Amino acid sequence: MQISGKDVGQLAFLSRLDLTADDLTICTKSLNEILGYLTVLEELDTGAVKPALHVRPIKNVLREDALQPGLEREQVLANGPEVEDGAFVVPRIV
Amino acid sequence: MDRYEAVIGLEVHVELKTKTKLFCGCSTEFGQAPNTQVCPVCLGLPGSTGVLNKKAVELAARAGLALNCQINTDTWFDRKNYYYPDLPKGFQITQVFQPIAVQGYLDIKAEDRDKRVNINRVHIEEDPGKLVHASGSIMTSRASFVDYNRSGVPLVEIVSEPELRSGAEAKAYLEKLKAILEYTGVSDVKMEEGSLRCDANISVRPSGSAILGAKAEIKNMNSFRAVQRAIEYEVERQIEVLEEGDSVTQETRTWDESQGITMAMRSKEDVDYRCFIEQEIAPVELTADWVENMRATIPELPDARRRRLVDEHGLPDYDAGVITSSLSLAEFFEATLEKYEDAKKISNWIMGELLRLLNARGMELGESKVTPGGLASLLQLIDKGTISNKMGKKVFAVMFQEGREPQQIVKEKGLSQISDVDRLAEIIAEVIGKNPKPVADFQSGKEQAIGFLVGQVMKATKGQANPGAVNSMLRERLAK
């Protein structure tokens, strides 16, 4: 499987990465190399293997509906570049 | 026959009645100061991992069962990826591929027709945070404020099949859905607090066509009435577009309550959610026994209760429908019925005075002070003739406001009818003595003169006498 520069451009947009044309060329080349390594897996016969839903063999990990203390608001907002009246401020959305 | 047919599907988001969030122990309490109910999990801080709330799974299953769904005993969570400031992780944990409940239905009655509306799915997901826009509208704001208290609150999304055909049907569907979720304790279903929210997908097509037209998704409707109005407006709008030979644009539109119109919203990037199975949250495997235990917790639902009120207590179907549309009203009715036996009289007072006062003040039953025992005592006072029906309404208004016993209110305000015959006879004798002219007029055949004399007695008793009794006692005296 090969991906195009256009695919990588879309991926960069979705990841909010600002790539230059050179970056894009390099990324496309290395991503295709990585995908190449994975083709090894295609040589395996997985016909008898049940598709895995989850990477770990666990299920039903549940907790009771009980309150746990959270964070103090000062701590919460400490990471916000702009804060007003206890809320995070974000620039115009649309 | 109409030339066009509307095709409407509803997506309803309902907050589950849990104490804590879906994947963390933060409180779900409404109305707290911004960002005071958050932790690393619901803030999406790197390295944090949530654990699924058992109660949320139970409530979601209960919602599915109450809506006649099949429960998927193998169910899991998925990631829906998109960028938006209310979503701190950059993805929402939801159920895309294997929702907890599928293929249900609910029965409604709208425009005098019974209809079964199929439900496509009920899935569990986390609520995003809440955005407040600086200038009130997202379109014109220079900035928005983000509160993550709501981030991670457990929701179920209930998706109907596109089988609704009018705004009235949509409203009836929502009312029934709300009642079922209230009866089963799944949610508070308070639209004004955002614990029930509804989006509508609407398209129109020529009647008889099987092909679906381009649909518009309508958001921002804040009441059931608004949903009905928005649908009616949007259906008309789309028909006009088609009549003019244009085609409907597939888009998201927002309902403007004050103008009564829908408006196109500027659309975001082409959304590709790149959904995949969530690996941080373990899959859920339910047993058939667990499902049956959950089914056993489902109480009598609105339709069954309505039939019972008709069959056991002889209520008219209409009354039973109004009373069972809300759990609190139905419980109030039955509690009153334990202390007073005339079901129809109770229903008249609930549908008349109680609902009138609640609606006029925009209140929930729980916010009024009147009790079932109070209403029963009031009806007994009226039956005994201590107070008239009309005065009963005044007393009821005081009970509604202050919650005291009707006997006490009647006594304090001196509202009781003078039914003491001796006392009344004294007053009547006095009035006859003071008004020789009208007395003579009546005795010489002027029938209308009695009205004046009754009026004088009522005045003398400050309105506390029973006018009928006064009338007959006066006639008796004057005939002598």
Ligand SMILES: [Zn+2]
């Ligand atoms: Zn939290």
